[in-house]
Amino acid sequence: MERGPRGLTLSALNPAARRLGLSRGQAHADARAMVPALISVPAEPERDLEALRSLALWAERYSPCVAMEPAEASSGPSSGSGREGLLIDMTGGAHLFGGETALLTDMAGRLAAAALPARLALADTAGAAWALARFGRAARIAPAGATRNAIAPLPVAALRLAREDVQLLSRLGLRTIGDLLALPRAGLARRFRGEAGLTLVRRLDQALGVEPEILAGVRPAPLWRVWRSFLEPVIDAAGVETVLGDLAPSLAEGLERDGQGARRLALTGFRTDGRTTALTVALSRPSAHPGHLARVLKERGLEHLDLGFGIDALMLSAETAEPLIQVQGDLDRSSQLGAADPRLALDGLLDRLGARLGEGQVHYLEGRESWMPERAQVRRPASEGPPPSAPDREAARAPGLPDRPLMLLDPPEAVTTVAELPDGPPVRFIWRRVAHHVVRSQGPERLSAEWWRPLRRGLPPRTRDYYRVEDGEGRRYWLFREGLYGREDRMEQPPSDPGAEPQIVARPPTWWMHGVFP
């Protein structure tokens, strides 16, 4: 489903939904009324487009020129994410696959194997193929030079027209492309508003091949990669390291020229036995510093490359890259990494730690808006981005919140206390079998449970009263009592026998040590 001007509508359906009579473009609420148990998920046009792009790359096996159908061409019931077709320029290429029929058969077979439903057609022009794929009945191949006859019986919607234009033609009683071809073109074009008349004529011409149509092909994003092949196979890590030292600067040069920094590096060795061996590593932020690139790979361990009987070529490539934030470099590129910018030094450290300990093992602590002390921070993998800035850390703290201990006991430890009811501070408490006498105290700071979070051990969560206390020796502790006297000290126990009344059982408040102040 997708959100449009008229609320949520269905943007795509599976066969089961179609069998129930639902349709594309239908209001989600109407569909719900028909099928209350309808399962629907928000549309993700970007991912659809991504999927189409990857299919386009796959289709490059048939022709170097594969285009995704332009967005404006779609005239389905829901224009929605729209782009759902591929246009392949097979000019002069069909014979490579055994002729046009065999080509389509091969393509259909492969797509079917991948469980991708598809409608295929082949014609002299992209427009005609588009029309035949969607509206053609039997023969989906328009023989060369017979385009006019092939598309004449198709409905006017096959011309890639806007919906209102199709509607106008229908009102005029013009149903098929053939009906249009029979009319004087100027008179026809005049009946349309604005550009629509020109569009109609252009679409006709494009379908017939009178006007050329340029396909904008998809290409994979350019890769930054550098090679070195050897006369003698390299057989040990030391040799690889030497070559790496040569490759890294030239890769960095290419990246920097394009304003890119590598986020993921691959070092691929081409073995003499025709196989490859590879090492990949992720960087915490885009980098085009040759020393850094080489160092990260070395930290990862060049000995992990399985060189077999030796490699005769080595390739260093940036598999993913992101725009590089330019930092003024040194005059000579040989100086130590990070001398200019401490941030770079931190990145270097993070990458080296990550390479040593494994990705995802290095974290920042990030503030999270929660009143519960143990939930007020969250770990975030360092590889996901730069560390939180100081203002961010401040923003994640409640205004005027009293100080917390630096470290929390996890889990809190039970203590026994003597305290005034109902919510006086502890006077004495025993923690880890040592008795403490409280000389100063502050509190309570009352924090109620996050009622929306799942229950632990099935018990309703209770309110905590936190106290900062100081004992006779000046040590400061952070204790809390869980449960309020008079409000949360008893609960209804559901009876084991379903017919009986629930029992009220006592649930006395309990005391816990949650942290120690320095």
Next chain:
Amino acid sequence: MSLPYAELDALTNFSFLEGGSHPREMVAQAKYLGLEAIGIADRNSLAGVVRAHREAKLQGLRLLIGARLVFEDQTVLIVYPRDLAAYGRLCRLLSLGKSEVLGTDHAERTTKGQCRLTFDQALAHGEGLVAIAPAPAVIDGAFGSRLAAWARAWPDRLYLGANLRSDGRDRARLNHLARLADGLSIPMIGTTAALYHHPDRRPLQDVLTCIREGTTIDQAGFRLQANAERCLKGPDELARLFRGHEAALVRTREIVQACRFSLDELAYQYPNEPVPAGVTAQQHLTDLTWQGAAWRYPQGVPDRVAATIGKELALIAHRRYAHYFLTVHDVVRWAREQGILCQGRGSAANSVVCFCLGVTSVDPVGQDLLFERFISAERDEPPDIDVDFEHERREEVIQYIYGRYGRDRAAICATVIHYRPRSAIREVGKALGLTEDVTAALAGTVWGSWGHEVEDRHVEGAGLAGQDPRLALALDLTRELIGFPRHLSQHVGGFILTEGPLVEMVPVGNGAMADRTFIEWDKDDIDDLKIMKVDVLALGMLTAIRRGFDLIARHHGQAWDLAAVFLRRDLEGPVYDMLCRADSLGVFQVESRAQMAMLPRLQPRAFYDLVVQVAIVRPGPIQGDMVHPFLSRRTARREAQARGESFEILYPSPAPPHDPDELKSILGKTLGVPLFQEQAMRIAMEAAEFTGDEANGLRRAMATFRHTGTIHSYEDMLVGRMKARGYDPEFAENCFRQIKGFGEYGFPESHAASFALLVYVSAWMKCFFPEVFAAALLNSQPMGFYAPAQIVRDAREHGVQVRAPDVNASDWDCSLEAPVVAAADLAEGLAAGVPPGVFHPLRLGLRQIDGFHRAWADTILAARAAAPFASLDDLRQRAGLPAAALERLAAADALGSLDLSRRGGLWAARGLPRTAPLPLFAGMGLEEADGPPPAALPAPALSEEVVHDYETLRLSLKAHPVSFLRQDLARAGAIPAAQLATAPAAPPGGGRRIAVGGVVLVRQRPGTAKGVCFITLEDETGVANIVVWPKLFEAFRPVIMGSRMMLVRGRLQRAEGVTHLVAEHLEDWTGSLAGLSDQPLPALAAPGDEATRSAPGRGDPPRHRHPRVMPRSRDFH
């Protein structure tokens, strides 16, 4: 002994999306906790104070009424008026703030408290207002200096409101505040800054916060409260928390003693305008009434009437209501002078004085209606007169009222919009982070918008078992949120008029519609304060009837009005005959399927039968299971009378020693079966011995059932007492169910009588002037239950010749043409069994053309007055129409008189230049510019023409779409709908299956029918009524909800003249319909269809809703 303490910083849920408890809950809890008094001060509003006032009186607790002024710089000052004058200034201040927000975004207004104020404005109105500056979360220097400045400036006393944060540093905070107050010599009081009455409301308050902030509970973070301490607290707990500062708590008493103002002091005076100088209001009313009586009873006022008038006038004098009656009379008189048709409805119809003043049209003496039901000496309730006006001209009446009394003395009252299940689920679900999919599913399972509860079966119905804890939480919170006020909207037409300035009585703000002002209190609040209001309502049928009278006068030369129709008893016969046949399409109130099914069973033969007819198909009688007993008694009586025997009515009666005939006087007119709301109330008083107070409580619970649901507390009282007094337990329970039903939609007898009059008049018009009736209905669209297609079809079936719109013949409205007896008409007329030339042919107006503008029609008419148009070019040049207009005309096939077919016309219209022709070429014909239309345009098939007709006119005179599928239907075994009437009904438990196919007109699943779905299909021969049992409904839900055309197989049932097909199998034939043309046939469902309008999730409700044209008939929910 606890400290004396009053809580003076408390919000209710009228601080929308902030306060978490109802005013009554706050007050009741304050009483329970033993507080001396409570002050209710909502954010820039007094909207909730009347409710608090009501509860405080009930609880016997002192209530202070004030407001929490949130200034534009977000600083806060709580103010309480000392006396009435100060209260007036506070109202004026809030009205001023509200007038600043004219035209701002609706959502913004509701969340921001609809008010924009500055401290300086407050200062100017501050005399007599005791102010409390509540301590903010963080006490900084800015607060200190602000406090100092405010204390110096404030004319009355200013207090510092110390509150606690429960963040572990309360002692320091208190000490700090005390020092601050001391230094500035400002007295400090202690408060709790309550957001809700009980700590259990914290989750709901968190959810409200999420809704307000537009976030989810997981994302809300520190915007939520850290704990549940913002609840009301008792004096003991506060004394412990404020230890060492107890004086600040006790000091609250000082404010309580200073502020003696109570809402009871609002002395309310109706405007004096309509009374001429030198006469008292009562004398003037008496004069007018007797003048009116002479007009109403030209043969002389009957003694009974005269006696009743005297009694009523005495009571009016006693209660001092003369001004009120005069005000209403003035409005009605003015409307009459403008030729605006109007009629009083509701309990006012019980009053002969209203009848004589021309406010109502039903003679209450003739109908045995009791004035005591309108006003009584004992019952302390203000009268409530509702007047319906023609819906198209009501605005004139409203502006007259504003003009006559001025903006500062007249305003519309508010309607508090409450959370209903659907809106509550949506917002709670969103706040808890449920996906839109899940909330839509939950909301979608509540059929109609009148549900009260989210039942577990709804949840299961949505395919969502209640297992997921988050979902269970959402449901619990939803149940809690239902009934919370959501925002204030304006009432449909309830006017408050005052003698003094209204803005000193209640804050007045700007309505969503331009030129409307409305007060903050709703109808119930006004009733509580004994403020009278006049309901200026709109009724589409009055428009249609007035248009009908006009057409009759113009084309038949007869002058009629409401009263005249009613007096011609000799014309009754055919009218009732027609109604008994359920031939009532278009007739006011009785045109829905349920009403049509009731007509043949009820067999109305007299006016009172119509009163019963209007009232019986409603939730009250249906849920109370009163319909069948009534019908069977009526049948029995009819049969007895036919045999010449007398018919003994059996009344429900108590056991001895009580009087067995105690209900006889109550139920006499309705054969011993309670049908009307006041009968149910009287039963409560007689049979269940309710005291006056109890009965008032029940009446209130009934009136507010939909949002408070307090009615259940009366169940034991009513049922138990009736049983104890020996009544049949089933009857007692039915009585309670009926009262519950009236809670959903009350229907008193007088209201039914006023409506019945319009039923009769519209039926009369349909019976004698069907072409006038059809034209009047078409010209008053949108209204009623059916679409124009059905109105036109019905007219044709009654022998009216209907002609297609044409640019040379049609006006903007549908019009009547001179009767011409042409050969074709003769054939058509004879086929319909009507002598030719009796009815004027009906010419469809240009208004029927989709998207055609009134202004275009006006220019056409002006140009046509000289001579008819000869060609398209002539039309274009003389009428100066834009191309779009010509195109619409062509598409609607309205260029026939110019010899242009639909396609030819469209081709030509599309070929015109977009702009006006240059003078040089103005004389040049189209053909010279473009050449003739190509011969290549294929001629359309008839089926295509019909589809295009529907597309442009929503109807077709050429054929019915289903007629093209007749062969397919016949192959599938379907018979035409017209044959259902004669087809054999299935015996119980067997019989032949019958199939029928047609387009879907109406689908309904009334709440009173326990899940049964009613579908009305239409084919080229007529309509078929389908009944779908709940089990089958679930099995065929996609077909039922999704089809535009369907084929239904089932068994025919016939009872008491009503035929319906009980479905066993349904097929979606939408595809066949689509095959008629390239372009899809537009949906044909009639306005009465619920499946197209009750579907949830159609985005947000429109911002400016039209005032409802007709009261929504609730017989289907």
